[in-house]
Amino acid sequence: MAGPVACLAVPAPPDTDGGVGPNHVMTVHNAEMRVTDRSGNEQLRMPHAEFWTAATNGVSLLPFIGTAHDPRVLYDPLASRWIVTASGDRFSTNSSLLVAVSHSDDPTGEWNRYQLHASTNGQHTIDYPNVGFNAHWIAVHCNVRTITNYTEAAGRLYVFNKQSLYAGGPADPVRFELGSEELTMSPAATHDPLEDSLYLVHFPPTRIMPQVSEITGPLGAEVLNLNIATAAVNDTWSALPPSPVGFAPQPGTTNVINTAGERIWSSTFRNGSIWFAHTIYLPTLLPERSSVQWWQVDPDGAVRQRGQVDDPTGEIFYSTPSLAVN
Numbered sequence: 001m002a003g004p005v006a007c008l009a010v011p012a013p014p015d016t017d018g019g020v021g022p023n024h025v026m027t028v029h030n031a032e033m034r035v036t037d038r039s040g041n042e043q044l045r046m047p048h049a050e051f052w053t054a055a056t057n058g059v060s061l062l063p064f065i066g067t068a069h070d071p072r073v074l075y076d077p078l079a080s081r082w083i084v085t086a087s088g089d090r091f092s093t094n095s096s097l098l099v100a101v102s103h104s105d106d107p108t109g110e111w112n113r114y115q116l117h118a119s120t121n122g123q124h125t126i127d128y129p130n131v132g133f134n135a136h137w138i139a140v141h142c143n144v145r146t147i148t149n150y151t152e153a154a155g156r157l158y159v160f161n162k163q164s165l166y167a168g169g170p171a172d173p174v175r176f177e178l179g180s181e182e183l184t185m186s187p188a189a190t191h192d193p194l195e196d197s198l199y200l201v202h203f204p205p206t207r208i209m210p211q212v213s214e215i216t217g218p219l220g221a222e223v224l225n226l227n228i229a230t231a232a233v234n235d236t237w238s239a240l241p242p243s244p245v246g247f248a249p250q251p252g253t254t255n256v257i258n259t260a261g262e263r264i265w266s267s268t269f270r271n272g273s274i275w276f277a278h279t280i281y282l283p284t285l286l287p288e289r290s291s292v293q294w295w296q297v298d299p300d301g302a303v304r305q306r307g308q309v310d311d312p313t314g315e316i317f318y319s320t321p322s323l324a325v326n
Contacts, residue, residue, distance in 0.1 A: 013258070017266075019082065021075040026082060026107050028071035033084070035107050044108045052088065052098055052113060068098060072131050072266075078193050080105040081166055085131045085140055088115065091147060093122030097129055097140060097158065101165045114171045116158065123147055132187025132267065134198040137222070138162050139187035139215060140173075141200065155182035157200075159215055159222045174222045181205065182226065185213065186276060188269040191325075199269055199299055201231075201276050203262050208239060210264070212274065212301055229301030238281035241290065248290060248317040259290040259319035270325045273298055277321040282310065289314040292321040 018027040024043065027034045033051060035044040048068035068086040075082055082102040089095050095118040103110040118124040129142040138160040145153045155178030160171060185202040198215040210231045217223040239262035241247050246258030259279055267276035277294040281287035291310035297303055309318050 013260070015070050017072050019073040019075040021077075021082065021105050021107070022080075023105065024107055026073050026075075026084075028073050028084065028086075030069055030071065033071070033073075048086065051084075051111075052086070052100070052115075054111070054113070070128050072129065074131055074133065074189050075105075076133050076162075076189075077191065078133075078135055079162070079166060082107045082111075083131055083133065083138060084111075085129045087126045087129055087142070090125050090127065091150075092125070093147070095119075095122075095125035095147070097126045097142060099131075099138070099140065099160070099165070099171070101138075112165060112168045114165070116171065116173070118144060125150075127153070128184060128263075130184070130186050130266070132189050132198060132200070133162060134188075134190035134195055134269070135193050136162060136196070136219060137198055137215065138165060139198055139200070141185040141187055143183050153183055154179055155185060157182075157185070157187075157215075157224060159198075159224075161219050174220065176224045178226075184263040186264040186267040187215075188267040188274055188276075190269040192269060192271065195269060197299070199267075199274050201264055201267050201274055201297070203239060203264065203278070208236065209233070210276070210295065210297070212297065212299060214299070229299065231295060231297040231301045231303050233303055233306060236284045237291075237293070238284050238287045241281055242287050248319065257317070257319075259317065265320065266322055268323065268325045273304060275323055275325045277323040279319040279321070280308070290317045290319045292318045294321065294323055 014029040016029040025036050032047045036042050069090050071086040073084050084100045086098045088098040097116045099114045100111045118126045127143040129140050131140045140158045143153045144156045157176040158173040160173045181204040185200045188199045200213045211227045212229040214225045246256045248257035264276050264278045274297045280293045293308045296305040
């Protein structure tokens with residue numbers, strides 16, 4: 001019989017994410033991060049407060065207080081580095097976007113860490129940062145909300161010079177302030193080393209079909225081209241469940257599971273196409289179940305492939321998918 005395992009309480013939802021490198025698997029959630037080798041042997045386990053306040057080259061990231069939410073992790077095979085982002089001290093006047101990049105392909109080693117405050121007056125909070133990269137940039141999109149009225153939100157996109165972060169230089173991102181139609185955008189993890197554009201996909205609140213946007217331009221003078229294409233299909237679905245608190249059943253209890261809506265959790269650009277997946281609700285008019293849908297889309301919006309994982313009987317609910325492309 002296995003002995004007891006120490007663990008931290010995880011806020012709900014746990015917001016679990018993970019990445020795979022040549023020798024390691026890195027997992028993050030709202031309480032901590034964990035690194036194993038590819039056979040599952042634990043190499044490192046660390047609470048977020050310890051990771052984000054750790055010193056790099058003798059410099060600590062203070063005054064970060066110690067809570068991190070919505071963590072994301074990617075392995076960048078173009079540069080053999082790891083990228084971690086999170087929302088720091090959400091709902092407080094110290095709310096920040098947190099970005100860290102490893103010194104090598106070993107996530108148990110040294111990191112460069114950066115903190116960018118949500119606002120100069122402490123009135124805004126960072127929510128749901130989503131990260132992607134290409135050969136030139138690391139791009140992080142987040143939703144920015146007012147602390148006093150959390151339902152008000154606008155999008156914000158940070159575009160970092162990737163080589164500057166990897167070298168431990170200043171962050172100095174180009175920042176794009178967006179509107180309420182540009183929420184929860186997913187920058188693509190770009191595996192094509194010669195691709196100069198960095199693409200993003202998202203579902204605007206007022207449009208049911210996914211939109212493709214593009215970061216272009218020289219370093220330091222980037223241009224964001226919004227909604228350059230629509231990936232349109234004839235099928236329809238609902239973007240939201242019938243109840244905001246969720247409706248997926250659980251055995252042995254009347255408590256239901258929140259399946260989180262249509263947002264795109266991650267996207268990948270590989271061999272000229274954007275790949276992504278998301279939750280949908282079926283049937284369209286009176287949803288009775290959640291399912292997942294995946295896409296392969298060209299930058300011009302042409303849909304190469306699309307599929308669904310669905311149980312028409314409604315016995316099994318699916319949600320919160322991720323998609324890996326090799």
